Amino acid sequence: MGLRLTLKKAIELLDNKEISLKEIYQDLFEKYSQENNQYNIYLSVNKNSFSEAQTKKDKPLRGLPIAVKDNILTLGLPATASSNILRNYWPQYEATVTKRIKEAGGVVFGKTNLDAWAHGSSTETSDFGPTKNPRNPQYSPGGSSGGSAAAVAADMAIASLGTETAGSIRQPAAWCGVVGLKPTYGRVSRYGIIAMGSSLDCPGPITKTVEDSAILLQLIAGKDNFDATTSSHPVPDYQKNLKKGVKNFKIGICYIDHPQLSQTLAAKATLKAGKIFECLGAEVEIIKTSTQLQKNRILTHEYAISVYTIVQRAEVSSNLARYDGIRYGQSREFFGHEAKNRIILGTFILSKGYAEKYYLLAQKVRRLYVENFKQLFSKYDLLISPASPSFALPLGSSANNPMFGELQDMLVEPSSLAGICGLSIPMFLDEKTNLYLGLNIMGNYFQEEKILQAGWVFEQTTDWNSWKN
Amino acid sequence: MTYQPIIGIEIHVQLKTASKMFCGCKNYPFGAKKPNFYTCPVCLGLPGALPVPNKKAIEWTIALGLALKCQINSLSKFDRKHYFYPDLPKGYQISQYDSPFCFNGKVTTSQGEVSIRRIHLEEDTGKLIHASVNGKKVTLIDFNRSGVPLIEIVSEPQIHSPAQAKECAKKIFQIIRYLNLSDADMEKGQLRLEANVSLRPKNRQDLPNYKVELKNINSFRFLEKAIETEIKRQTEILLQGKTPVQETRGYNAEKNLTYPQRSKEEAADYRYFPEPDIPPIRISSQWLESIKNSLPLDYETLLASWEKSYRVEKHLVSLLFDTHHQAAWLEKLFQKAKRLGIEVRRLVNFLANKKIKVNLFAHEEPQKILDLFHEQTQTISIEVEELERAIDQVIKHNPQAVADFRKGKKNVLNFLLGQTLKLLGKKVDPKQIIKLINEKIS
Numbered sequence: 001m002g003l004r005l006t007l008k009k010a011i012e013l014l015d016n017k018e019i020s021l022k023e024i025y026q027d028l029f030e031k032y033s034q035e036n037n038q039y040n041i042y043l044s045v046n047k048n049s050f051s052e053a054q055t056k057k058d059k060p061l062r063g064l065p066i067a068v069k070d071n072i073l074t075l076g077l078p079a080t081a082s083s084n085i086l087r088n089y090w091p092q093y094e095a096t097v098t099k100r101i102k103e104a105g106g107v108v109f110g111k112t113n114l115d116a117w118a119h120g121s122s123t124e125t126s127d128f129g130p131t132k133n134p135r136n137p138q139y140s141p142g143g144s145s146g147g148s149a150a151a152v153a154a155d156m157a158i159a160s161l162g163t164e165t166a167g168s169i170r171q172p173a174a175w176c177g178v179v180g181l182k183p184t185y186g187r188v189s190r191y192g193i194i195a196m197g198s199s200l201d202c203p204g205p206i207t208k209t210v211e212d213s214a215i216l217l218q219l220i221a222g223k224d225n226f227d228a229t230t231s232s233h234p235v236p237d238y239q240k241n242l243k244k245g246v247k248n249f250k251i252g253i254c255y256i257d258h259p260q261l262s263q264t265l266a267a268k269a270t271l272k273a274g275k276i277f278e279c280l281g282a283e284v285e286i287i288k289t290s291t292q293l294q295k296n297r298i299l300t301h302e303y304a305i306s307v308y309t310i311v312q313r314a315e316v317s318s319n320l321a322r323y324d325g326i327r328y329g330q331s332r333e334f335f336g337h338e339a340k341n342r343i344i345l346g347t348f349i350l351s352k353g354y355a356e357k358y359y360l361l362a363q364k365v366r367r368l369y370v371e372n373f374k375q376l377f378s379k380y381d382l383l384i385s386p387a388s389p390s391f392a393l394p395l396g397s398s399a400n401n402p403m404f405g406e407l408q409d410m411l412v413e414p415s416s417l418a419g420i421c422g423l424s425i426p427m428f429l430d431e432k433t434n435l436y437l438g439l440n441i442m443g444n445y446f447q448e449e450k451i452l453q454a455g456w457v458f459e460q461t462t463d464w465n466s467w468k469n
Numbered sequence: 470m471t472y473q474p475i476i477g478i479e480i481h482v483q484l485k486t487a488s489k490m491f492c493g494c495k496n497y498p499f500g501a502k503k504p505n506f507y508t509c510p511v512c513l514g515l516p517g518a519l520p521v522p523n524k525k526a527i528e529w530t531i532a533l534g535l536a537l538k539c540q541i542n543s544l545s546k547f548d549r550k551h552y553f554y555p556d557l558p559k560g561y562q563i564s565q566y567d568s569p570f571c572f573n574g575k576v577t578t579s580q581g582e583v584s585i586r587r588i589h590l591e592e593d594t595g596k597l598i599h600a601s602v603n604g605k606k607v608t609l610i611d612f613n614r615s616g617v618p619l620i621e622i623v624s625e626p627q628i629h630s631p632a633q634a635k636e637c638a639k640k641i642f643q644i645i646r647y648l649n650l651s652d653a654d655m656e657k658g659q660l661r662l663e664a665n666v667s668l669r670p671k672n673r674q675d676l677p678n679y680k681v682e683l684k685n686i687n688s689f690r691f692l693e694k695a696i697e698t699e700i701k702r703q704t705e706i707l708l709q710g711k712t713p714v715q716e717t718r719g720y721n722a723e724k725n726l727t728y729p730q731r732s733k734e735e736a737a738d739y740r741y742f743p744e745p746d747i748p749p750i751r752i753s754s755q756w757l758e759s760i761k762n763s764l765p766l767d768y769e770t771l772l773a774s775w776e777k778s779y780r781v782e783k784h785l786v787s788l789l790f791d792t793h794h795q796a797a798w799l800e801k802l803f804q805k806a807k808r809l810g811i812e813v814r815r816l817v818n819f820l821a822n823k824k825i826k827v828n829l830f831a832h833e834e835p836q837k838i839l840d841l842f843h844e845q846t847q848t849i850s851i852e853v854e855e856l857e858r859a860i861d862q863v864i865k866h867n868p869q870a871v872a873d874f875r876k877g878k879k880n881v882l883n884f885l886l887g888q889t890l891k892l893l894g895k896k897v898d899p900k901q902i903i904k905l906i907n908e909k910i911s
Binding site for chain 2: 086091093095190191193194226317324327350351352
């Protein structure tokens, strides 16, 4: 059955000498050797992790193992971004997030599978095969941080790091029944993370509990002199107010009046979550969706799909230009179909005469989402919505459907474009399929404290978390 | 039909900031012990690396803009310029597209004012080295230069002669050196000159429908010559009733001719878009003010003030210094000289004509230079008896010369003067000696 440890619990047990690091690592390696072939979660594993851990016993993370998405550069393990282009690439330097994790006593246990270059929402576009959802291996874990979410769900990691461009943390967390936190853009450094959509990319924790997310965010958040887009906004103590509840919070429910969404289980579960918050002392109301920028209305996510596609494809085509076949040992033929698609579309978008029509226009519409959220957060403390419109999809259903990722991510794209923070936590379990729905709790810029606070009390009040004591 | 040349110039200059444009690597490509010595993930363009702009480089770009009377954009940004070349490790160069730090400046030349369209900041590329390794021809890449701050100064096509192009480029060079932003050594590629040349009939006002870009120009003299020869070439084509091809041409200094490098009939599409890794840069009025305050006295104003207070010739005194630090040193020297009653104009002429051998800025104190000047140019007075004794001796030892003089060979006097000075071993006023010799032997 395994140890099923959360970060918090593991630290407690270690401090009380009720468990040893050796037992923890033995358990993980055992689980890894028994199940990794089945789920295809780890692309590489750190054989020295236990000996590294022993030198870190006195640090905040006590030498505990952390799984890391394979588009994050860590010394001592390859970083492939799940692409054949980088299949033999060993980084020469360490990403800021893992540097901070390591300095705080964490150990990189292994590197997890993702959609190649993080292009997708199913982990099926990985050049190294799809990851299977540990909750039900017939289904996709979501993506692109599917490996990191699956590692946590399968108890093959105590906690993990993922990255999100639009939904890539929150959607796999939802599908795998775990907690995923997408911080405010600029809250966590992107240095050393293989760039996808540079104006959107954001690393964040994927954990078993909300408290674990708070612990990890604490370690990775803050200004980084190697990333000019990080903010010097002060980093609060995320555990300080964690358990204070949502009393007197004003919460708005978004998107569930959309015709494609209103009858779904996801919408119903979100309404129910609203009721729970109400019982906990919050003031909850439904926000109407609007096709225009209007006061106290949320702008429809439908424009966001176009805006997101244009901005992200343009940035992808630029960011992948360095894999020119001269360095990294593999020629450009090794790019997968999805990457080629995106490079071609992005190149077109930025071409002379079209950049104004597409890219610059998209940036203008993007400002509307920023304005919209700013206005809404002047009234509401938090906004909630489903993290995904559906349960995990069966494996293989994303093939031959290039817009699959966008449809899945449509609920998180507006907030990603605006750059605000969001937390996905389990809000429903389908007993028949053993699959979960996730609740997306969104907060204003640098309000991670508030979304964690709401997430924690929801987690405590409901029965959906698999690791609750 | 007569034609008027329409010329614009582009100057690239490497800034000599301590570190590179977007990373902390030492900016010292010529001092590196070996290729790829001063490199890091950022200037190697490795996956996940991010650029962080160099504040000093931005301030220096703005300083140059102010010195060239530019307007400064209060909100500026960097953009990505995409093209494929092995020395460009990211597949794009971080440059500036539609909001350069500086625009609308001017340079005054003897043939009229030339507007500066823009000055922007970007990163230099790596360097390709074509070599033979184990008998195999290979191309190697050295990234020591990758990410070195590079400013680009673009003039409007308002230059109408090769000489004016040279003068304009030289003025910009002088100001860059004066501000001490770059060593601007053309042999090292720290300053690169390009010119756009086309011709239009004398009676027309619009721009011609073609232009030829001249590259590979590595001195101001060659800039002038390259444009001259290009004008000749284009004139011949136009006189045949044809239009020169829009293209990039190199200059061969040995043969003094331009040759085609790359056809530019279709403009390259660089797919510019705002660099998402660097937030837009706001130049606040406070920041701008502090840059203004850090500027030395304007170069032209300085020369004019020296001309006025010391009666020095501008073109001579400008030969003496490059940087404003050196100018400040000279100012101290001039003030001191003036106090000591030394004629600064004469001092400058002496120094400029290299009549005395002094290493100008090596000495801490201008006093040492003045001592040297004094020693090597001033005569000393001696007792008349001592002088007479020496002359008598010279006359006694050179009877033949004295005889020649008396026969009318007047230039023998100089010989006798030399002999006397040699005997004295001191710098005595030659006029006084000649007068005495004359009296004695006439």
